[in-house]
Amino acid sequence: MRVSVVGGGTITNGQERTAVAVGKALAANGHTVVCGGLGGTMEAVCRGANSEGGETIGILPTDRRADANEYVDTAVATGLGHARNALVPMNGDAVLALAGSAGTLSEIGLAQVYDRPIVGIDTHEVPGIKVVETPEAAVAALEAAVR
Numbered sequence: 001m002r003v004s005v006v007g008g009g010t011i012t013n014g015q016e017r018t019a020v021a022v023g024k025a026l027a028a029n030g031h032t033v034v035c036g037g038l039g040g041t042m043e044a045v046c047r048g049a050n051s052e053g054g055e056t057i058g059i060l061p062t063d064r065r066a067d068a069n070e071y072v073d074t075a076v077a078t079g080l081g082h083a084r085n086a087l088v089p090m091n092g093d094a095v096l097a098l099a100g101s102a103g104t105l106s107e108i109g110l111a112q113v114y115d116r117p118i119v120g121i122d123t124h125e126v127p128g129i130k131v132v133e134t135p136e137a138a139v140a141a142l143e144a145a146v147r
Contacts, residue, residue: 001146002057004034004092004116006107007041007123008100015099017119018135019044020051022096025135027054031141034059034092037068041098043060046071059087086110094142097123105111117145 003026007019007139023045025031033049035042037058046056050071058072065078074114078084085103089095089111097108108126111118120129130145132138 001093001142002032002034002091003142004089004095004107004111005041005045005110006035006088006095006100006104007045007098008104009036009038009040009042011040011044011099015041015122016044019098020048021135022098022121022138023048023050023054023056024052026096027052029139031139031142032057034088035072036061036103037072039069041100043069043071045098057091059084059091082106089116090114092116093146094119095144096120096138097129099123099134107112117142119145140146 019041027049032055032056037060057074058068059076065075065077068075068147095111096115099122118129119138
């Protein structure tokens with residue numbers, strides 16, 4: 001399945017480790033990562049997925065595919081700025097939300113509008129998010145939700 005991973009563009013070292021582990025766990029289970037394609041959570045999750053041979057898709061806010069981080073396999077240039085946040089959860093079968101700020105919160109809200117299952121690790125406290133502690137638990141919860 002495709003899993004949209006949303007989270008901050010600027011993250012701490014601990015948040016980076018979590019995002020890399022999320023990417024690894026998703027790829028190890030055969031899932032494609034969809035993200036915003038830039039830095040922070042997006043780069044870390046793609047790096048983790050790539051290290052396990054996984055596929056990554058970056059839906060960029062800019063009009064240049066070259067702006068994608070080096071771990072994005074398929075870059076989609078939109079030229080939409082923050083409006084591209086609607087496309088990230090739309091292009092996943094489910095959403096995994098990590099720590100982030102307003103942009104992440106908007107993607108969580110849009111995931112709910114699109115009726116995508118949402119699992120979160122250390123993210124916003126929003127009704128409807130299944131909170132888990134580990135990347136492995138997140139993958140298991142996403143797989144159970146999409147069955």
